[in-house]
Amino acid sequence: MLRLSDFDAVTFDVYGTLIDWEPSIVAFLQAWAQEQRVTASGDELIMSFDRARAAIQKERPAHLYPDVLRRCFDRISADYGVAVDPARREAFSRTPHEWPAYADTEAGLKALQARARIGALSNIDNASLASSCAKMSIRFNIIVTAERVGAYKPSDEHFATALADLDAVGIPRQRVLHVGQSLRADITPANRLGLKSAWINRPNRLLGLSGEGAAEARPDLTVSSLGELLEAIA
Template sequence: MKLNMNNFDALTFDVYGTLIDWEPTIISMFHSTAEQHGVELSRDQLLMEFDKARAALQRIRPALLYPDVLRESYRQFCVSYGMPVNDQECEVYANSVMLWPTFEDTRNAMATLQKRYKIGLLSNIDNTSIQFSERKLGIKADVIVTAENVNAYKPDHAHFESAFEAFAAMGIPKERILHVGQSLRADVIPANQLGISCVWIKRPGRSLGSRPEDAQGAKADLELDTMRELALYHVAQQALL
């Protein structure tokens, strides 16, 4: 059945990978370090080095703050390839969230969608870093859930359950919430497990969280390439009312 967005009052979004384009900056930074020391790796290899370290660090409990995840990912990358750890460079990595840009379609799409829906941001990030990104999105979110808030990283259900509770206080039940994300592993699969509808924003050319090994059991109610397409899909359905 075609997804009817008129059945929802709130949209929750994954942020990094869906709204904020983080992969190119991460690749560029890892490439910069590798290039200084004559280490030759492809863009995919550089990204996978980050993802391998990130995944292990996000399983640590109590949960690390995201700057610590970035800081330690850099250190592990250096150690893996016999490169010296530069403390100043390490701190640039730790605070790099402020350098990550929005996708070019994000701001317009979010402005369109916020006219109709309450907006939630669900992110594996810390409370300080999310402020940089929220300003770049050009919106004021109604609900923000971070890893720091819930002391866990998606796909842990705590992010979603916290959002459900916050929206319920606004009179919006779980079944009236639509989740939107690029990561099959961290967004679509937990949405499936929790019984809520979801949209997969594929973002062609981006892969974190959506490689074949991440996709087992993932089933989105709607698959689109960009946020612009989601905004247009919403507008088209509104026109039918």
Template structure:
């Protein structure tokens, strides 16, 4: 995957910035890895964090293609079931329930709140998230931030990289007077965010946070072409505002 770094991408080019949430603003991956490492230790499974995270990523991608779409807690339950089957471990119902409820415990990245507040001074801020409404509401409280436009998987009955999130978000922003060419989409997942943004003609920024793996492989990820690549939201804000 080759990315483009365009120094003239400016905040003034955009009237709206839409964000993926989990992996981009909420730091979910270490929590998932820690949970699965504890589970593995309980059952004598000899697997490292990377192996377990990638097992989760593969299960998640498969389950999110199922229609009708499942609510995200059910996605997590099904992921847990598949991981148990992959490693030959019986499903523990308590652990399964805990995994399904884990979005309510995932922390924000340290730069998320300040970055979102800064960008909202100049643009409408949207969330296009593969999540359920209740989990996102908890995450908004953790972020201490309210989005101008919110599109969840629960709302549209589908999961990115399918297009309903984007179609709905683009439509809502259009009704607010924001044309497609004035939207920047920001995400950590190449598979679920950058690739579909490319196909829909949206300019995009990839926040390639160090040490994170989720969403960087699988369907379409190798073809992703972000317009700007940064390692944090703080770096994105600095790049956009410096160009202005």
């Protein structure tokens, strides 16, 4: 069993784990689909986004996240055989500033931060994460973004940088717990690097649950919310 007393730092994936981005993305793409007379379910649209995102985030040099979203929009348009709407494309690139936090995020993070350092390891740009931190009313002790390291999870750069930041304040990797909703981007690399991990399997969410080793991901703990995580490890 995992116990919070065994850890001095808890690092988090942000989008999908703490920020509830998926319904907002689905709503945006459904509105676009209706305008374009595209027949597709919300699940089909979000999986088209997930496939595009996974491929684009492997490209090097890495794109800043607003450009990842622009390129995702281009590929989704191509998937459904419609011309790219430039205004919709640009609006999609700005959506991270609108994504809300889960209801349990603020209280859960503050409870954890009273007992351990907390970190954000996020496939996002710095400006978008700043907007999300304001929604969560939290200041993370360490922050590692795709913009900072020039790469996207599940590549190791995020984790190597976070572990170096924590080692600099005397916290070894054995005292770090990583928490994420994405099997592909978080639990799989945590397994590879020998980190303890907890999977927050948020109900009715699909992003990050397939592709690139997701089927082999083995979290040390599985819960359905941040509140449940706190109950389990307290």
